């Protein structure tokens with residue numbers, strides 16, 4: 001029988017485990033503090049527990065750890081890209097970025113992705129599997145230990161679709177926010193989705209004050225369908241309605257990600273229609289010049305067009321910024337580093 005991963009367990013789940021083992025439940029909080037507060041890597045390191053109890057735990061459980069396979073350091077701005085090996089040999093990537101207001105980490109939520117967006121390297125080999133809560137958490141723990149830093153902001157914008165791995169992502173959010181763990185405020189966490197409408201409603205019911213970010217990329221149904229196959233399942237209107245509900249429930253401003261692709265979604269017509277569909281919505285738009293990938297011919301919108309697109313949104317009273325490019329010298333697009341590594345190995 002395979003062992004259970006203690007890193008993926010909430011305090012309540014650890015309590016149930018201790019009851020099952022015939023032990024006192026206060027051990028659950030101690031165990032949680034050592035795994036998520038101190039970020040220890042093996043059951044034997046939880047020295048607050050007796051040797052006998054650790055042996056008993058070792059029979060049932062384990063602690064999942066990622067291994068750093070590679071780290072690329074930007075000489076421009078301190079951005080670091082990590083390739084991690086999971087225990088089953090799969091490879092994932094994460095990014096650490098330094099900002100004035102703190103350190104931000106972009107984590108992956110799946111190995112690959114099944115959504116098939118044309119411009120995204122993460123999906124080119126499809127979905128391999130979901131990450132467990134422990135594997136999402138450990139991207140942050142390993143980076144903190146490697147760099148001797150404390151992460152202040154987390155974005156779920158690495159490879160994978162977080163709402164396609166809903167339960168594990170929710171468990172991740174609970175644990176990373178917990179006061180006995182890393183205690184990261186929900187307001188410092190952003191979850192980005194391609195727009196899985198029923199899950200947006202479900203997330204709204206959780207009423208967590210995280211920032212929800214929607215990858216929109218086109219205000220027109222037909223052209224969105226061309227670049228994001230998921231659009232065939234959920235229309236833009238359904239997404240906007242779900243966003244309205246989310247705002248009503250959580251009182252949080254929504255972010256819309258808009259990757260600008262030359263000749264595809266970057267004309268004045270698109271900027272005007274985007275302004276129209278977002279009119280009156282509590283939201284912010286992030287414009288992201290495409291980071292071209294080898295697998296497609298798509299290229300990035302010229303910066304003067306990006307500025308023009310921004311001006312049109314501003315004129316229509318839409319709050320907007322152009323996402324600053326981080327780590328320009330190591331800036332493989334999301335999922336590209338992993339693909340290149342797998343090809344060369």
Ligand SMILES: C[S@@+](CC[C@H](N)C(=O)[O-])C[C@H]1O[C@@H](n2cnc3c(N)ncnc32)[C@H](O)[C@@H]1O
Pocket residue numbers: 119120121122156157158159160161162192193194213214215257259288289290291292293333334
């Ligand atoms: C990799 S996705 C992960 C989260 C989620 N699956 C989503 O689509 O929002 C995070 C963001 O990166 C963007 N992205 C993916 N490939 C890109 C590329 N080549 N250039 C610029 N942005 C890209 C996506 O559109 C999305 O807004």
Ligand code: SF4
Pocket residue numbers: 113114115116117120121122123158159160161194215
């Ligand atoms: S952009 Fe997001 S949803 Fe689309 S393929 Fe990439 S990771 Fe998946």
